[in-house]
Each structure stands twice: as C-alpha cells, then as structure tokens.
Amino acid sequence: xxxETPARIVSELASRGYNAERxxxxxxxxxxxxxxxxxxALETAPDDALKLSADHVRDxxxxxxDGERSRSEPAESGAGPTASTPDEDPPxxxxxxxxxxxxxxxxxxxxxxxxxxxxxxxxxxxxxxxxVDNDMTGRSTGTGEYRDFVAVFRDRYEKLSKQLRGRxxxxxxxxxxxxxxGEEAAVVGMVSDIRTTASGHWLIELEDTxxxxxxxxxxxxxxxxxxxxxxxxxxxxVEGTLADDSGILFxxxxxxxDVPRTHSPSTADRHVQAAxxxxxxxxxxxxxxxxWHRFADWLHTEEAxxxxxxxxxxxxxxxxxxxxxxxxxxxxxxxxEQYERFSEYLKEVPGDMEIRMIPGNHDAxxxxxxxxxxxxxxxxxxxxxxxxxxxxxxxxTVEGVSVLMxxxxxxxxxxxxxxxxxxxxxxPHKAMYQLLKxxxxxxxxxxxxxxxxxxxxxxxxxxxxxxxxxxxxHKLGWGKYHNxxxxxxxxxxxxxxxxxxxxxxxxxxxxxxxxLDTLDMTVRKFS
Numbered sequence: 001x002x003x004e005t006p007a008r009i010v011s012e013l014a015s016r017g018y019n020a021e022r023x024x025x026x027x028x029x030x031x032x033x034x035x036x037x038x039x040x041a042l043e044t045a046p047d048d049a050l051k052l053s054a055d056h057v058r059d060x061x062x063x064x065x066d067g068e069r070s071r072s073e074p075a076e077s078g079a080g081p082t083a084s085t086p087d088e089d090p091p092x093x094x095x096x097x098x099x100x101x102x103x104x105x106x107x108x109x110x111x112x113x114x115x116x117x118x119x120x121x122x123x124x125x126x127x128x129x130x131x132v133d134n135d136m137t138g139r140s141t142g143t144g145e146y147r148d149f150v151a152v153f154r155d156r157y158e159k160l161s162k163q164l165r166g167r168x169x170x171x172x173x174x175x176x177x178x179x180x181x182g183e184e185a186a187v188v189g190m191v192s193d194i195r196t197t198a199s200g201h202w203l204i205e206l207e208d209t210x211x212x213x214x215x216x217x218x219x220x221x222x223x224x225x226x227x228x229x230x231x232x233x234x235x236x237x238v239e240g241t242l243a244d245d246s247g248i249l250f251x252x253x254x255x256x257x258d259v260p261r262t263h264s265p266s267t268a269d270r271h272v273q274a275a276x277x278x279x280x281x282x283x284x285x286x287x288x289x290x291x292w293h294r295f296a297d298w299l300h301t302e303e304a305x306x307x308x309x310x311x312x313x314x315x316x317x318x319x320x321x322x323x324x325x326x327x328x329x330x331x332x333x334x335x336x337e338q339y340e341r342f343s344e345y346l347k348e349v350p351g352d353m354e355i356r357m358i359p360g361n362h363d364a365x366x367x368x369x370x371x372x373x374x375x376x377x378x379x380x381x382x383x384x385x386x387x388x389x390x391x392x393x394x395x396x397t398v399e400g401v402s403v404l405m406x407x408x409x410x411x412x413x414x415x416x417x418x419x420x421x422x423x424x425x426x427x428p429h430k431a432m433y434q435l436l437k438x439x440x441x442x443x444x445x446x447x448x449x450x451x452x453x454x455x456x457x458x459x460x461x462x463x464x465x466x467x468x469x470x471x472x473x474h475k476l477g478w479g480k481y482h483n484x485x486x487x488x489x490x491x492x493x494x495x496x497x498x499x500x501x502x503x504x505x506x507x508x509x510x511x512x513x514x515x516l517d518t519l520d521m522t523v524r525k526f527s
Contacts, residue, residue, distance in 0.1 A: 314360025
C-alpha cells in the first residue's frame with residue numbers, strides 16, 4: 001500500500017523499529033513517491049540509528065552536488081555563523097483573562113518567535129481519538145420549499161423546548177386562553193415579535209406549534225433588561241400571571257435554554273494540545289505569509305511537541321467576489337489556485353498533526369448555513385496531511401474534549417442587535433456567550449446570516465460543548481461561560497482596504513494553544 005499519509009509513514013516506521021522527527025515525517029509525506037523516499041531513507045540510515053532526522057531525509061530527497069556539504073555533515077572550522085532563533089518571552093496563559101502588556105495597558109498575548117528546529121517528540125498515534133457529530137456534509141435535503149422551513153423551525157422548537165420544559169410548568173398557547181384570569185402560567189415559545197408599548201413596556205409575541213400568545217414585560221421589573229438580549233426566532237420560556245381576560249401573560253421571569261451552571265467539562269487523559277486558528281485568507285494581498293511560516297516553524301520545535309491537533313474554523317482562502325471591489329485586493333484571482341496555495345502552506349505544518357477544518361463565508365461552498373464540507377474537486381486539491389473538512393458547524397471531540405467549531409457569521413448580527421456591554425467586536429467572546437445562552441449558533445432568521453432549511457436544525461447546540469471555537473470577526477478574545485471555554489481566534493490577514501473602510505482593526509498572526517488535559521490556554525503571536 002502506498003504511503004499516502006503521515007500517519008501511515010509513522011506506523012510503517014514503528015513496525016520496522018524506527019521513530020522520526022516531526023519534520024522528517026512531513027518531508028517524507030510530501031515527497032513525490034513517499035514509498036520510495038522512505039525506503040531510501042531507511043537503507044541509508046546509520047546502522048545504530050533508531051530515529052530518522054529531518055537532515056537525513058533532506059539528504060535523501062535532495063542529493064548534494066559535487067563539493068556541496070551535506071546538511072548532516074559537520075561544517076569545517078571557521079565556517080560562517082549559524083542561524084539563531086529569536087529570543088522568546090514566556091507565553092501568556094490562562095483561559096479566562098487576557099494577559100497584560102508590559103506597561104499594564106490593554107491585553108496583548110506575548111510574542112513568540114518561530115524556529116525551523118526539528119522536534120524530538122515521539123508520536124503515539126494509538127492515543128489519539130477524534131470523533132465528529134452534526135456533520136451534514138452529503139446529507140443536505142433542503143429544496144427551499146415552504147415545508148422545509150416548517151420542518152427546520154419545528155425541529156428547532158422541539159429541541160430547545162426540551163431544555164426549558166423541566167424548568168417551568170409549560171402550557172401550550174392554545175390552552176392559555178381557556179385558563180382562568182389571574183392564574184399563574186408559563187409558556188415556551190419562539191420569539192416572533194418584540195415591540196414596545198406606548199408606556200415603554202415590552203410586548204413579546206411567543207409562538208409554539210399550536211399558535212401564538214403575547215407576554216408583557218413591565219419596564220420596571222428587575223429582569224426587563226433581558227428583553228434587550230432577545231433575538232427573533234430564538235426559543236425562550238416566560239413565566240407569569242394571566243390577565244383577567246386571559247388574553248395576555250404578565251411576565252414574572254424569562255428563561256433561556258442556556259448552559260447549566262453545573263456543567264463540568266471533560267478533559268483529555270494525557271497532556272496533549274490543540275492549536276485553534278481561523279481566517280487564514282490565502283490569496284489576499286494581505287495574507288501574512290511570514291507569520292504563517294513562523295507559526296509552522298514553531299510547530300516543529302521541541303516547545304510545541306505536545307501540539308498534535310490543528311483545528312481551523314473557516315476562511316482558509318480569501319475567495320472571490322465576497323465583498324465589493326475585492327478583486328483589487330487579491331494576490332491570487334483564481335479560487336482553485338487559492339486552495340492550491342493554501343494546501344502548500346499547510347504542508348509546512350508537521351506531518352504527524354491531525355488537522356480538522358470547517359468552511360467559512362469566504363470558502364467555495366454555499367453561503368447559507370449549515371455549510372457542507374468541500375466537494376470532491378476541492379478535496380482533491382486539499383490533500384496536504386489528509387486534512388478533514390467538516391460542515392459548518394460541527395462538534396469535533398478530541399480525546400474526550402468536545403469542541404463546537406462554528407465559523408461565526410452570526411456574530412455580526414448578535415453584535416449589531418445587542419447592547420455594547422453584551423456583545424462587541426472588541427470582546428467577541430461575549431457575543432459567543434449569547435449564542436451559548438440561546439443554545440443556537442444562528443438563531444435569527446431573515447437577517448444578515450443566510451440560513452438554509454434542512455430536514456432538521458443543525459445549528460442547535462443539543463449538547464453543551466466543552467470548548468466553543470469561532471472566527472470570522474478577525475478579533476482575538478476568549479473567556480469562560482458556565483465552564484465552557486469560548487475562543488475567537490483572530491486571523492492571519494493584515495487589515496485590508498475594505499476592513500479599514502468599515503473600521504475593522506484585525507488581530508492578526510495569533511495562535512491560541514489549548515491544553516486538552518486542563519483546558520488552560522496559551523496565546524502565541526507570530527506577527
């Protein structure tokens with residue numbers, strides 16, 4: 001069987017009693033004929049060698065010319081100076097607060113230099129475990145007909161109402177009108193309308209599978225500010241007292257599906273790490289290639305030996321025609337060539353890393369969410385490291401830690417609709433808290449976020465994730481909400497003219513590194 005993947009190379013080496021540096025595996029995997037390259041490397045390895053070095057593999061793949069010194073041969077006395085890596089500051093770590101800068105003003109992760117040094121890390125593939133749930137790639141059934149919309153909203157209501165019915169004594173809307181005035185009642189419904197009365201109170205129209213019913217929130221109630229957090233089409237529960245004519249419910253409390261405060265996240269059984277990044281945007285004139293090189297080089301160092309997973313939350317490429325006059329900011333104008341370039345950049349990553357990706361709004365899939373993974377033509381281009389591309393969103397469980405990966409287009413809508421203290425671009429993780437609270441990654445239909453009707457609602461958070469990973473807004477932010485770690489991972493693109501025109505100041509060249517055994521996080525900067 002041809003050795004087409006780094007995993008097979010590592011397994012074949014192990015079966016013959018050998019190990020290899022990470023960079024050596026990468027070089028073998030990227031060779032035109034990995035089978036032949038591995039055989040040559042083993043045949044020419046020193047008799048006492050138990051580990052293949054990257055230098056040895058390079059010598060096999062790139063034979064030296066007459067008079068040219070091999071990388072593995074010592075330099076003659078008096079040779080020129082060797083290259084050195086930049087000094088590194090200790091990383092900024094911690095899952096719930098941003099590190100402080102030296103002068104104490106503002107949050108900024110510590111900058112770390114890259115290195116091309118090979119790692120001595122031993123890879124044990126048997127300890128790895130990745131499962132994926134909620135991937136709708138190849139399962140799309142929506143035709144855009146009316147019944148599809150009915151089906152997806154009914155499914156949303158049923159799933160989220162289950163999260164609420166155990167907390168209130170729910171009555172269907174059709175039965176509330178037959179109840180006596182002044183009785184206590186509760187209803188679970190989808191928000192179909194929100195408006196203010198002449199007196200400044202809030203009137204919320206709630207819809208379930210039987211009909212609609214209004215709930216009035218008095219402006220002087222202590223929970224009245226929760227109305228400002230509501231979005232159309234999300235599912236909530238309202239508890240209160242019926243008016244004398246039973247035609248309206250005077251609200252005493254509002255409940256969201258929410259994450260239980262008792263949620264206890266799972267962790268890995270060993271010390272292993274995952275790099276969480278997004279918004280690479282290869283093909284843009286502002287793609288930060290040097291920062292990417294430093295990141296990839298660092299992954300080959302001993303310091304990064306525990307980083308075995310790379311999770312990318314969308315926008316691998318810049319795309320074509322995504323925003324007005326985008327062609328003026330493109331370095332690569334062909335979408336397929338953009339993916340070819342990205343695949344080449346991905347080859348710089350250590351060959352033994354497990355890579356999982358989802359698409360974003362700049363990628364060559366449909367814009368409507370949920371977005372399926374790449375088609376066969378794109379998959380044939382994206383062959384580096386056998387990277388898996390799942391749908392947006394997907395729940396990726398890595399060694400027991402569930403990571404909800406969602407690109408994050410709906411964050412724009414949340415930030416636009418909610419008060420600044422609840423959601424802002426400067427603190428994107430707070431907008432993510434709102435989605436966790438609503439247990440839905442894109443609750444509002446008909447706004448800026450395009451939603452596709454399917455036979456079920458793939459955007460509901462049926463299970464509480466341990467980690468919520470998004471991108472899209474090009475801002476770095478993280479924190480914990482009811483013990484769920486929310487991470488928006490920034491981008492790898494400097495500010496474009498379009499971004500400047502809409503006042504987006506991106507956080508570029510950052511790589512959040514997550515300890516899967518503790519859920520602590522370190523943020524490294526490579527720009």
